Amino acid sequence: MKVQTVSFEQAGVLAKQFFESPQWGRFVHEGTKPAYTNREKQENVEWAKVNNNKHCAVCLNMNGCCLPVDVIENKMKFPFHENCHCYVVPANNLEITAESPLPKFEGYVFNPEYMHNGKNELFWEWGFVKEDSASLCAELANQAQKSYADVDFKLGKLDAYGQRIDIRVKLQRRNKFEEVSFISGWMLYPDGKIILATPYGGK
Ligand SMILES: [Zn+2]
Structure with missing residues (x-):
């Protein structure tokens, strides 16, 4: 034996x-x-x-x-x-991933056409500009990946497209020594993946 x-x-x-x-x-x-x-x-x-x-x-x-x-x-x-x-x-040996598509920032948040949407205006107010899109994407994806894996999220809306989850993220303002925190909305995708749906979903 x-x-x-x-x-x-x-x-x-x-x-x-x-x-x-x-x-x-x-x-x-x-x-x-x-x-x-x-x-x-x-x-x-x-x-x-x-x-x-x-x-x-x-x-x-x-x-x-x-x-x-x-x-x-x-x-x-x-x-x-x-x-x-x-x-x-x-779901064994699950690899949790979070993806934040660049167009969500480059083409939406920092698009002058949508800038007067109050939610998008906040990013400008915090000192971010279009050139920050890639680093904002990376930062949000990084935080969301951890929160999803740690089950630090709330279930959002479930509809024909699937299940959204709400994840609290924190950012360092660019124009002031201050941290801001807000809720971002993510959509569930197969195999432990989430994709950013709503950069700023609320306070
Ligand atoms: Zn069914």
Whole structure:
């Protein structure tokens, strides 16, 4: 018989990893491909209309998306609807990623056309300019990735496009020694990925 000896130190580390990482689950809608892009989500929304909701857009677009099991069980209404055939499987070795598309800042927040949208104006007020777009994207993605992985988020709106989550982010102002904090809105995508939907969603 082979006995594996584990030192207390190792056991401590093992226990810590085990207890501190929550179990994540992946939504499965059998027979369809997960939507990896906004365009594919849009196609699912259109397809659901055409097929008379035989396959509903919510389920098609949640296919492959991942959340902690505790959140699914206690904070969501799941199954999504009556006769929903979706189910949840354990998502092991999940790689959590967050993506913040450059056009959200370059083409929207810092677009003079939308600048008088009160939310976008805030970024100008804090001293940021269009040239900061790439670093703002990187900063937001970095913070959101950590918060999503640490389950430090609130569930936002669930609709035909899928589930949004709200994540609090902090930025250092460019024109004043002051930190600002606000809520940004992210859309769930398959395989533990989130993509920035709303740079500034509220205080
Ligand atoms: Zn379903």
